[in-house]
Amino acid sequence: MTDFNLKSWVETNPNSDFPLQNLPFGIFSTSKKTPRVGVAIGDKIMDLLELANNNFIEADEALFDQTTLNDLMAQGRPFATKLRNRIMELLTSTNDEVKDSTHRGSIMVNLSEATMHMPVHVGDYTDFYSSEDHARNVGTMFRDPENALLPNWKHLPVGYHGRASSIVVSPAEIHRPKGQTKADDAPAPTFGPTRLFDFELEMAFITCKQTKLGESIPVDEAENAIWGMVVFNDLSARDIQKWEYVPLGPFLAKNFGSVVSPWVVTMDALEPFRTNGYVQDPEVLPYLKYSKDANFDIHLEVALQPENGKAETICTSNYKFMYWNMNQQLAHQTVNGCNINVGDMYASGTISGPDKNQFGSMLELTWRGTKPITLADGTERKFMLDGDTCIMRGYAEKEGVRIGFGEAVVKILPAT
Numbered sequence: 001m002t003d004f005n006l007k008s009w010v011e012t013n014p015n016s017d018f019p020l021q022n023l024p025f026g027i028f029s030t031s032k033k034t035p036r037v038g039v040a041i042g043d044k045i046m047d048l049l050e051l052a053n054n055n056f057i058e059a060d061e062a063l064f065d066q067t068t069l070n071d072l073m074a075q076g077r078p079f080a081t082k083l084r085n086r087i088m089e090l091l092t093s094t095n096d097e098v099k100d101s102t103h104r105g106s107i108m109v110n111l112s113e114a115t116m117h118m119p120v121h122v123g124d125y126t127d128f129y130s131s132e133d134h135a136r137n138v139g140t141m142f143r144d145p146e147n148a149l150l151p152n153w154k155h156l157p158v159g160y161h162g163r164a165s166s167i168v169v170s171p172a173e174i175h176r177p178k179g180q181t182k183a184d185d186a187p188a189p190t191f192g193p194t195r196l197f198d199f200e201l202e203m204a205f206i207t208c209k210q211t212k213l214g215e216s217i218p219v220d221e222a223e224n225a226i227w228g229m230v231v232f233n234d235l236s237a238r239d240i241q242k243w244e245y246v247p248l249g250p251f252l253a254k255n256f257g258s259v260v261s262p263w264v265v266t267m268d269a270l271e272p273f274r275t276n277g278y279v280q281d282p283e284v285l286p287y288l289k290y291s292k293d294a295n296f297d298i299h300l301e302v303a304l305q306p307e308n309g310k311a312e313t314i315c316t317s318n319y320k321f322m323y324w325n326m327n328q329q330l331a332h333q334t335v336n337g338c339n340i341n342v343g344d345m346y347a348s349g350t351i352s353g354p355d356k357n358q359f360g361s362m363l364e365l366t367w368r369g370t371k372p373i374t375l376a377d378g379t380e381r382k383f384m385l386d387g388d389t390c391i392m393r394g395y396a397e398k399e400g401v402r403i404g405f406g407e408a409v410v411k412i413l414p415a416t
Helices: 048-053 077-091 132-142 219-225 238-244 267-273 326-334
Strands: 025-029 036-041 044-047 108-110 115-117 125-128 159-161 167-169 172-175 178-181 190-193 201-207 226-234 258-260 299-305 312-318 345-347 389-398 401-413
Touching: 036 048, 044 048, 044 077, 048 077, 077 226, 077 267, 125 326, 159 326, 167 172, 178 238, 201 299, 201 326, 219 226, 219 326, 226 267, 226 326, 226 345, 226 389, 226 401, 258 401, 267 389, 267 401, 326 345
Parallel strands: 125 345, 167 258, 172 401
Antiparallel strands: 025 036, 025 115, 036 044, 044 108, 125 159, 178 190, 201 226, 201 345, 226 258, 299 312, 299 389, 389 401
């Protein structure tokens, strides 16, 4: 049970993403420290390698002398819960163990002095298509309102296997991708940079369990295999996608780069924010039935910043708008015996809400480019331009306490 009244001896701004009740894990380095495991608290990072070296936690120090969180995640959810509880105890205002220790200076690091690294090694990556509002918008644009959802959509969590190697950590710079496109009235395709460069507002969960080929994960046991979540920007080239996606789905339109926030927020930290999801009608098949509150109330937003300009929010959404929840996604992924590994990443698909300002992509916000967005500097956007910076944020909030993910930031560079 989360105590939202607990305070830390580390000074924390009320609007901080990283209060005592959060304690997300990440990989950081400084000019004097090699990459290692840390936990964010306010504007500080607690160095877990130093914490273990000085016997403040009972754990093998080798777990924290790592360039990814994979080995730590492999210890499972119960280990992570115990570790996080001990770190919370050490950081609570009434605990002086670290606060008054001679080792405090080596344990506590200024966040502003740290470089963040990719938190996990992603062996495999699945991208789902699980927001009904997004799917209806896209189906309406490219088919018609009466047939917006394909016949299978409400019966299974649609997804495809994406490219793990091109998932990078925020802040990132991504070049405008090139590929084949074909105008509707053109006799043949042409090659060149995408003209329709888009973001997709998503979240991703990360698994902490390895299974054998042929093994399935029941939907009611799926959460035991899910360690935490990040904000995920699934960059997309819409014109390339339109030409290439039939019959096997996205390829070059998606595999050139995706950007994640650097801090992994644990499922323990998100537990107080469980909420009901969309009503699933028709009733799902038995292997997808999930009895608990399925979704999480996580506020999401996207800001766009023109080069040399100010960032302004262009959409807000919420993870609770998901039709298919992560437990169903993982159960479906493995129901055929597909094996999973520690560090595998599963993106939600674009998260859109029912209102226009809740659409999670430029494709929807500008309705395929027919209704441009006007920014504060007077310029218009149908899709992202070179020099634009896309900033995604996510946080859950209750009783004045914010459980945040930090930012997923990417700047668009010209095609090479």
